[in-house]
Amino acid sequence: MVPRHALSMLPPVKYPETSVDAFVADLRSVCGQFDVRPGKERVNMRGGALLDTRAGIEMARIAMDVQQVVRTQKSVKQESGEHYFLIVQEEGKALMSQADVSVMMSPGDMVLIDSAAPSEFTFFGHFNRQLSLHLPRAELHSRFGYDLLQGGLSLPRHDPTNMALYGVLAKVFSTTEANNPTNHYLREAVMGLLGAMLHERSGREDFAGIDSDLGSSHALTAAQAYIDTHYRNPEMSVQLMADDLCMSVRQIQRGFASIGTTPTKYLMLKRLEHTRRGLEDRKAGRRDDLIASIAYEAGFSDLSYFNRCFRQAFGQTPKEFLKLDILQAF
Structure with a gap:
């Protein structure tokens, strides 16, 4: 069972109508250089971008009824890209794209975004809300190593690590005292769960522990690359992919199950x-x-x-x- 959103414990915020230019200015001051595509000939919108710090973690509450938010290669060059963003989808649906990865996010889903690389969010629904945890790039590299970190890593809402993160965030949001002694441990819990996810996805032996986990990681990487290359072939099937990769269908299915999806759904996406x-x-x-x-x-x-x-x-x-x-x- 997916837990109720820990984010509902945050004080409610009313987002009045504002100009697109004002929203862009707020978004850039909070999250950095992003471009906003509001939709055809729109000059006004509803939404806002608010910055907050809880348990020593800088986070942004973003709400909007725009069509797209994009970080281009030009924007990346204008900034140093000092953060990874752990995005939590609160309301609406968003299609996130970074590098060769595309993820459809529904409420409760999470994804890790690299601010040092271009990214794109396309929004669906009357209104979208997201929580963005701003995690210092240098600290994450020091903790987990550069090789483990990559933009576009998804954490679907039914994943146990996602559920654990929601539990920690619920506690973070219920703690209002800036100097509460538990804040340090809550921040460490967030970092620890993120590290567990990164190591699990890496397939490294010291964390995976068993050959089946390593095999799933290899199958996932190979199958994703295969689909990315061949998805335009109308004759493509999971069986054909398995034959070409010299794997079993079950191996490929287990690989995609580790990220909460199936090869068929990934192909469709x-x-x-x-x-x-x-x-x-x-x-x-x-x-x-x-x-x-x-x-x-x-x-x-x-x-x-x-x-x-x-x-x-x-x-x-x-x-x-x-x-x-x-x-x-x-």
């Missing part, structure tokens, strides 16, 4: 993200392909099936996505 980007390009006038052409290009061979999957993932049909501002469809 890659195809849907490809079509979403293609439709965004068409909306922006960068291409004029038919919806069917964009879907087939991404590996879909059945247009009706594609339409159902797109609507289930993004809450609107591809035609609605093209005709309407993304926020008006919810």
